[in-house]
Amino acid sequence: MHRGVFYVLKQLDAIVSGDIGCYTLGALAPLDAMDTCMNMGASLSMAHGMAKIFSEEEKKRLVAVIGDSTFYHSGVPALIDILYNGGQTVTIILDNHTTAMTGHQEHPGTGRTIKGEPAPVIELESLARGLGIKHVQRIDPYDLLAAWRTIDEALHRREPSVIIADAPCVLKEKRRFGELVSVDHTKCTECFACTELGCPAIEVRDGHIEINKLLCIACTHCQQVCATCNAGIDIPQVLELVHQKRYADAFKVLLRANPFPAVAGRVCPHPCDHEVNALGWPQEKLYAERYPDLVREFSTPGHPAKLSVRDVERFLGDYGIEHFSGAEFAPAEERPERIAIIGAGPAGLSAAFYLRRRGFRVTVFEAFEKPGGMMRYGIPAFRLNKEILDREIDRLYMMGIEIKCNVTIGRDVSFAELQREYDAVVIAVGDSAxxxxxxxxxxxxxxxxxxxxxxxxxxxxxxxxxxxxxxxxxxxxxxxxxxxxxxxxxxxxxxxxxxxxxxxxxxxxxxxxxxxxxxxxxxxxxxxxxxxxxxxxxxxxxxxxxxxxxxxxxxxxxxxxxxxxxxxxxxxxxxxxxxxRADLDFLKETGVRFAQKIHTTFTGAASQPGIFACGDVAFGYGTVTQSIATGRRVASAVTTYLRQKGAKR
Ligand code: SF4
Ligand code: SF4
Known part of the structure; x- marks a missing residue:
């Protein structure tokens, strides 16, 4: 049950102070949603302490998470401390109705003593209200949008809040929620957005998503997350933010998956506008029910009752061009590692964007006179105005990405030179021949x-x-x-x-x-x-x-x-x-394995350490937006590789 809460905290880019319990697993990839971890209720006192030194913006992202059992035995004094000292921290109590980590013992909220005898129930909501917390909410952690709304609202309040994420431990209840889920491969875009949940039932087999029926409990998390988006954009969150007219926030969420929303909003084949998603969720109907205002503003031509997600993306992309230079997305800290990217098409530039955001020093080598690859030289101007493309590429320059045009690898610079001078090389030459x-x-x-x-x-x-x-x-x-x-x-x-x-x-x-x-x-x-x-x-x-x-x-x-x-x-x-097809002559005698395509793992790691590939030259999806998704994926793989290499040193 904790997975949903941590997924939402990651969506909200929250700064999370954690405690010790089964939920501490939320600190691990892919959720990666716990920034500090102490025990015995210290999550609350740590968060309260952080609030004393954080900026106003950071305070709005601050959350303490604690298990129900730990809250009873040592979180209560820390909550009193927050209230007594004028704190505004959001405390989320992960109430799975048991002391799960140590073997499912009873606690003061279960109605039984440790010996299994009847005992009075000390109810969490009443306890928090009794202490004086005015804003106490209960959420169902399996309803991601409702949880998002409640936590987001609490983060914007100027008072302390307690949110109780209320659902019993599935291991104790041995619970299965409903019909098992399966993937419709005719719709799945292989964006891998569902893998961000870290659900053990979601597996990648031969590069395709599969649901392991032995592990699935039909909780519907993955169905809610899947938006059949080529780029893997968190569309549910984007729509909610646009509905709330928080366009800058929505644009930033778009950028987490797609650095070129204004381009994608014009050229993507928009599988996001499927009636039902790849996991059987009726997304079109749900969007229409939730957001009649958006349907009115962004309806599909010829279908006035149907929301066009692509038009929402296009609107936000244009908003981003007008309101952000790109310097806002430059990394706060520089890392020493240098990365070379061959090819300034959608995949290469996407990899550059996400690596730069993580602080790496990135140089992109492009054989043609301008960056953009198939976005510039493949898609005709009547489908994509090249000024839009230039404005979106300008953001990358403003972030500090270096793009060297008119440089052909194998002619002007050898592949061996790149290997010598850079800590990692990403090949994203596209199918240009x-x-x-x-x-x-x-x-x-x-x-x-x-x-x-x-x-x-x-x-x-x-x-x-x-x-x-x-x-x-x-x-x-x-x-x-x-x-x-x-x-x-x-x-x-x-x-x-x-x-x-x-x-x-x-x-x-x-x-x-x-x-x-x-x-x-x-x-x-x-x-x-x-x-x-x-x-x-x-x-x-x-x-x-x-x-x-x-x-x-x-x-x-x-x-x-x-x-x-x-x-x-x-x-x-x-x-x-x-x-x-790709022209891969420059890879001859380098040891990198290739035939028509470069052989890689599904994350983009090639046969030589430190060499990666993305886009059509590795995956061959053939659309701008799917290439962008592979660029983002390879950026994660390069980051993991360099972290591991650094750790060995
Ligand atoms: S389209 Fe849906 S099922 Fe396929 S990878 Fe993306 S989120 Fe998962
Ligand atoms: S149009 Fe945008 S939101 Fe829709 S699938 Fe393409 S990239 Fe995703």
Missing amino acids: PQELELEGTSDVQEGLLYGVDFLRRVNRGQSVKVGRRVAVIGGGNTAIDCARSAKRLGADVTVYYRRTAQEMPAIRDEIDEAILEGVQFEFQTNPIRVLARERRVCGLELIRMKPGPLDKDGRRRPVPVPNSEFSVPIDTVILAIGE
Whole structure:
């Protein structure tokens, strides 16, 4: 039952003075929610002492936690002390109705003596009120939002409070709450936000979240935490803060998971707007019930009763640009370790942001002339205004992150040099090279044949690209759709040819819909077989119809050609957008294991100590926001690695 309280204390960024009991485990990762720990009621007196020297801002984050049994035998005098000396500390009594740590003995609140004989119940709430505490509240630690509201409200009061987190110890009661939970892998974004609970039933197997049914007690904590967000943002807390019009606080909560909310609020495929989350929780209905005001202000276009979480994020991202320079997020203390990051795309910059916040000295090496990676060179300007991107990247400069552009690792600086000069190296080069397609007729062509990533890069750099009147785009992913929409803006008639069905197209649904509205044509279940050229210039494309064939290893039906269905179309430019790959030549002979991707653990640790990787080059999720999540994850892995290395020294 204590897990919920510590999760909420972490959400609130509370400064927690703890005592000794089973709940002291809240000090450990991933909860990490206890800052000091003493015994015998000293959590209260320590908190009271801290309040004497803390700033007003710090005082608003100060909480003492104590178990019910310890409170009875030694917390009461400390609470009297707080009251008597004009303190304002929030005291949370973790009331699990037993003395759990020493083996479930009785105590003055259980109604039994230590020998099991009937005894008067000394009730905690009456006891606190009897001492003179006016603000005494009871919370259900399994209701995270209600607990958040109660603790947050107490932290803003100018008087001492006692909050009783009331739920029996599950080990004693051998309790199971309801239906067991399972993960819907079609919805899970692998943001790992649920793992922040530290629940032993939540396991990561082969990089995927699974619920261990032998350990799950169906408490619903994970269901409440999951928001099916690509970046792992704490959306329940963000919505509550926006509802309370505490925009600066909400923006800071966003930044804990995503350093680029204004970008994400424009380009993310927003799985957060699912009706039901990956753990079966009806999030859309709950948001609508809790926040009719937000639904009115941020409704989904065409669905007035549905909240658009992405629009809330976009609003806050823009708010952050206007109200924060970035210097506010610079670390209070510098650490001596230096970290090199290769690649200034969403994953690399995200890793830089979270490492810098922890005080590390971070240098990012970028091969192109400006930072941003796929946010700058992959996503067209009509989807993302690059000024927004620049303003969000400015925050990183203001935090003291160094970004060196026009530096290619392996050409200007060797990988070995980075290993020598930095305490850790993070590889985040992204999939920036095109996947080549073996297509008859392409080897002779000199004009009219382009790869999708190259085409988008040229358009995004403002270079002139002539595509002619008729453009064929081959592929079904986001790059293909961005190419089609960009070519349309260059005045061409554009057709996208995709070998599978419309339902199987992996591109973001909203973007496909926009492309259709803009007049892009789609030919599904169609594959190119030959590029036709005249005088080495593309003049047409020969294609063949496809149909679903036998199942492949992923359980999908592999498309196969329909016999005698070949046909030709006149075309001026063919854009091949069938996928991207990373250029990892600089890793040859370094000992870092890679094939198409760099081999890493799910946290991003590569095969060599001190080398890490994140983003598409390691995980291949392919969206800006999921890449951001991997950057944050790798920052935690680097921090753990450097701490352990420092401890050994
Ligand atoms: S989407 Fe939900 S279930 Fe999946 S990792 Fe994130 S919080 Fe966990
Ligand atoms: S990052 Fe994406 S999934 Fe997460 S809140 Fe923003 S739009 Fe939704």
